[in-house]
Amino acid sequence: MLTNSKTIGIVLPCYNEEAVLLNSFNLLQEKIYSLIKLKLISDKSFLCFVDDGSKDKTWDLIQKIADNNTVRGIKLSTNFGHQNALVAGLLTMKSEADCLISLDVDLQDDIDVLDEMIRLYNKGNLIVSGVRDNRDNDTFFKKITAQFFYKLMIFMKVKTIYNHADFRLVDSRVLTEFERFNEVSLFLRGIFPLLGFQTANVYYTRKNREAGETKYPLRKMLSFAWNGITSFSTAPLKLIFSLGIVMFFMSIFIGFWVVFASINGQVIKGWASSLLLNLLFAGINMISLGVIGEYIGKIYQEVKHRPRYIIEKVI
Numbered sequence: 465m466l467t468n469s470k471t472i473g474i475v476l477p478c479y480n481e482e483a484v485l486l487n488s489f490n491l492l493q494e495k496i497y498s499l500i501k502l503k504l505i506s507d508k509s510f511l512c513f514v515d516d517g518s519k520d521k522t523w524d525l526i527q528k529i530a531d532n533n534t535v536r537g538i539k540l541s542t543n544f545g546h547q548n549a550l551v552a553g554l555l556t557m558k559s560e561a562d563c564l565i566s567l568d569v570d571l572q573d574d575i576d577v578l579d580e581m582i583r584l585y586n587k588g589n590l591i592v593s594g595v596r597d598n599r600d601n602d603t604f605f606k607k608i609t610a611q612f613f614y615k616l617m618i619f620m621k622v623k624t625i626y627n628h629a630d631f632r633l634v635d636s637r638v639l640t641e642f643e644r645f646n647e648v649s650l651f652l653r654g655i656f657p658l659l660g661f662q663t664a665n666v667y668y669t670r671k672n673r674e675a676g677e678t679k680y681p682l683r684k685m686l687s688f689a690w691n692g693i694t695s696f697s698t699a700p701l702k703l704i705f706s707l708g709i710v711m712f713f714m715s716i717f718i719g720f721w722v723v724f725a726s727i728n729g730q731v732i733k734g735w736a737s738s739l740l741l742n743l744l745f746a747g748i749n750m751i752s753l754g755v756i757g758e759y760i761g762k763i764y765q766e767v768k769h770r771p772r773y774i775i776e777k778v779i
């Protein structure tokens with residue numbers, strides 16, 4: 465009867481999410497049942513909660529709901545971060561479903577577009593990305609910084625989808641290819657566009673978090689953005705090179721000016737100007753070294769190639 469409807473798995477990374485978990489589970493279970501009824505998905509479809517080393521009751525709750533046969537649980541040994549938790553879920557579950565959907569457990573992303581995502585998948589799109597149609601719900605600061613970030617990525621020629629985060633459907637064959645990307649510093653929304661395949665977008669309005677608080681405070685958000693830039697673009701290094709060239713020509717120009725001034729007998733007292741120049745060059749040098757250091761640090765991490773996550777238990 466359900467021969468051609470596909471099995472989907474929804475992967476939900478959870479870090480200290482006791483406040484939202486049960487409510488999200490109820491809503492998602494209802495959603496899955498309704499999709500099964502519509503024959504959009506098979507009755508083997510499931511939810512997979514990945515506990516990313518939570519310190520609250522998240523895992524207890526996952527164990528409780530995992531009695532239900534639509535629920536799987538993965539417990540990571542400690543907190544590995546959102547991106548790694550997601551990959552743990554995707555790679556562990558990829559053989560059990562035709563496609564997997566990644567979704568934040570706070571359900572800020574609208575689960576009513578799941579129908580359309582699956583329809584687009586059935587039409588042959590192997591990656592379907594959820595894209596926010598506006599940022600009206602964001603704080604002014606988040607809106608400005610996020611827009612700046614996406615534009616910067618485009619400017620540096622990194623392939624990303626504007627206003628798309630990690631709400632996405634991916635076919636399991638695509639995940640097999642994804643598995644060959646071994647990088648330790650993960651920035652998933654940069655990797656999936658690199659994979660190719662037939663893709664589509666669905667548009668939705670992101671809601672505010674109903675309970676609990678964001679696990680991405682400003683510091684984490686900035687470091688995530690910086691990771692995105694340095695993992696996919698060497699533009700900052702090129703910028704340093706260009707800056708060096710500009711400085712070089714500037715100093716030749718200044719050199720001529722100094723010679724000219726001294727020939728003309730204008731005595732230059734100017735310790736102030738030379739000090740200023742010194743400071744400027746020292747500053748630029750330090751910044752440049754810092755940027756290069758960031759990349760070297762990244763190489764260091766990639767060379768060690770430590771595991772991205774450690775799974776303690778699967779239920």
Ligand code: UDP
Pocket residue numbers: 476477478479480481516543544545546549567568569570572677678679680
């Ligand atoms: N998350 C995680 N590990 C972390 C941080 C976050 O698994 O170290 C999960 C979190 O539980 C949520 C998702 O990642 O399901 C997105 O986090 P959050 O909603 O706090 O981010 P925001 O929506 O505020 O950007």
Ligand code: MG
Pocket residue numbers: 568570572673678
């Ligand atoms: Mg959220």
